[in-house]
Amino acid sequence: MSAHIINGKKIAELVRAEWKLRAEKLAQLSTKPGLAVIIIGNNAASGIYVKNKVKACSEVGIYSEVHSFPENALQDEVLNCIQALNKNPNIHGILVQLPLPPQFENNRVITSIAVEKDVDGFHFYNVGALVTGNVVFPPCTPYGVMVMLERNHIPVEGQHAVVVGRSNIVGKPMALMLLEKGATVTICTSKTRDLPQFTKKADILVVATGKPHMITAEMVKPGAVVIDVGINRLPDGKLCGDVDYDTVKEVAGYITPVPGGVGPMTITMLLCNTILAAERAQARTDR
Numbered sequence: 001m002s003a004h005i006i007n008g009k010k011i012a013e014l015v016r017a018e019w020k021l022r023a024e025k026l027a028q029l030s031t032k033p034g035l036a037v038i039i040i041g042n043n044a045a046s047g048i049y050v051k052n053k054v055k056a057c058s059e060v061g062i063y064s065e066v067h068s069f070p071e072n073a074l075q076d077e078v079l080n081c082i083q084a085l086n087k088n089p090n091i092h093g094i095l096v097q098l099p100l101p102p103q104f105e106n107n108r109v110i111t112s113i114a115v116e117k118d119v120d121g122f123h124f125y126n127v128g129a130l131v132t133g134n135v136v137f138p139p140c141t142p143y144g145v146m147v148m149l150e151r152n153h154i155p156v157e158g159q160h161a162v163v164v165g166r167s168n169i170v171g172k173p174m175a176l177m178l179l180e181k182g183a184t185v186t187i188c189t190s191k192t193r194d195l196p197q198f199t200k201k202a203d204i205l206v207v208a209t210g211k212p213h214m215i216t217a218e219m220v221k222p223g224a225v226v227i228d229v230g231i232n233r234l235p236d237g238k239l240c241g242d243v244d245y246d247t248v249k250e251v252a253g254y255i256t257p258v259p260g261g262v263g264p265m266t267i268t269m270l271l272c273n274t275i276l277a278a279e280r281a282q283a284r285t286d287r
């Protein structure tokens with residue numbers, strides 16, 4: 001039997017509608033949530049992501065501004081911009097679109113963002129908070145995956161979750177969030193010997209490798225929940241995930257498509273984190 005398709009676009013719409021109400025409530029208290037996006041260089045994909053983020057912001061009532069810097073910008077110029085945004089009371093969330101040009105130190109830039117405005121959740125403080133189960137801003141992509149599981153009433157506690165990929169923005173925080181919810185978690189990487197041996201044991205399989213179609217039907221346990229984080233552009237211009245969707249959907253119990261799966265959730269969770277940051281700022285002024 002074919003898997004139940006988890007419709008990320010639909011869940012994202014529902015979540016956005018709920019958070020739009022929260023943004024409206026804040027606006028009535030004269031706090032319009034505000035997001036600043038910093039983009040450096042002319043990476044085409046980054047440009048599209050930023051445009052999508054700005055559009056999504058306006059749809060839920062978030063003010064947004066974009067600060068664009070040329071490819072050869074100096075790190076200090078960007079740090080000064082972040083310092084000013086840290087102090088700006090109309091801005092509640094700041095994100096720096098990655099990747100950065102080579103002259104930039106990623107960690108220096110990310111840790112210059114005020115912790116309470118770090119809506120991507122990449123600041124070391126926020127990473128530590130996540131590790132210790134005191135999450136401040138959950139990183140958007142794994143947060144989106146957790147919401148997808150929750151909205152489909154998929155239990156996590158006691159399940160064996162296998163995460164393929166260990167990046168700081170997807171794999172590692174994903175594993176931590178599943179662990180926090182009581183899953184038994186295995187993390188696989190490019191160095192894992194005999195990957196199928198692990199993936200075949202997963203009740204929940206999350207794949208974030210950037211390798212098109214690498215997870216095939218033989219690697220999946222019948223009835224498993226398969227979450228495909230990958231977004232890959234094929235030579236013909238079409239998008240695909242890291243999972244071989246057409247064959248795996250005949251084995252899995254649940255599966256996310258690409259596009260229309262995790263992607264729409266990632267932007268949605270950024271909006272949620274920004275509204276949450278504004279709610280916290282409002283609560284501080286009320287005290």
Ligand code: NDP
Nearest residue numbers: 165166167170189190191208209210229230231262263266
């Ligand atoms: P990275 O390149 O930073 O990390 C990829 C990870 O996959 C690494 O840990 C790597 O292992 C592992 N890996 C690579 N090949 C294999 C393999 N053959 N077997 C097992 N593990 C492997 O990528 P990201 O985490 O940033 O992104 C992953 C994918 O998710 C990309 O397609 C990206 O476009 C997409 N993405 C989608 C988002 C969304 O909103 N849907 C958001 C963010 C990313 P090692 O560390 O050993 O090298």
